[in-house]
Amino acid sequence: MIKTKQAIYLASKSPRRRKLLEQVNLVFKVVPVDTPEVFGKKERPANAVRRIALEKLYAAKEIIKDGIIITADTIVVIKGKIIGKPLDNNDAVRMLKQLSGKTHIVYTGFSVYNSVTDKTITDYEKTYVTFRKLNGEEIKDYVKTGSPLDKAGAYGIQDDYGAVFIKKINGCYYNVVGLPLTKVFQTFLRII
């Protein structure tokens, strides 16, 4: 679907992002980058995810000299407050209780860079996600699976429990998984 002779690199440690790009038949290599994900107190979510995606890109460019690089960052925002990944199981339980019965917003910022043209496109997508009311037992059972720990907002919409926690979404589904595929695809077409 994406045709280029250049090497493509996904600079991300997220196994979800790798799977999503594989789903659309992209041929690419994974290069994990380590960038602190710290948010300014009054920073707007759409700015925060684009800034962090860019910071990941700068880190990736230190390692990768030629090719197309893609980076991304996903956060959850509830009542104007940015939520990243939970610190531990207790934090995950607290986060899921906060999301229960309410609508939050998932933001993913992403950067795509082409070393040949030296062009960078940075963009973001947001999706509204509405949880049904959860009970304490199912939250506990889900946290026990270990899955919430490496996920912003402590859930994966593609998980067993995650799938039956969500009543509706409004926006791009794949954005909630970790990468807004349609927008990323269209960005690729503009940059290759």
Add this chain to the structure above:
Amino acid sequence: MIKTKQAIYLASKSPRRRKLLEQVNLVFKVVPVDTPEVFGKKERPANAVRRIALEKLYAAKEIIKDGIIITADTIVVIKGKIIGKPLDNNDAVRMLKQLSGKTHIVYTGFSVYNSVTDKTITDYEKTYVTFRKLNGEEIKDYVKTGSPLDKAGAYGIQDDYGAVFIKKINGCYYNVVGLPLTKVFQTFLRII
């Protein structure tokens, strides 16, 4: 997640529905049923999918004597017109051209039956799906993969091409795949 000593049967030929129920760790057997999917000219979509889900249930009850049975039917509605599965590749191209750049509605009706209590719950879910503008080439390329042929509306949101055709959805994602997991899960809890 669902605990019962009764046998559970998915009466459906759809491999997507099987995968979705596996995703939420349900233990079940698949029993394919053959029911004609014919829609009345002035039949409302929400009624049509529930009627067909029930017809599939009646067919399934001829084969399965004891246990919990689940059936479902998915259709696509654009400009008030019901669209089922395409007849052939040309029909698939025509359907995708019709969906391009527009919002349509996906309806899934489902029935859950418990032979012990003789109770049946029939319900439906609807999700709004907005396609970006597609070009003729990508429609042709997608139809060539063969995937559109067995799908209502000639696309799968979980497909390679399907994933990058859709700009946004409003409602349950899994409903678009073929079974509204959250609603089905809650129905199971009411019936077991």
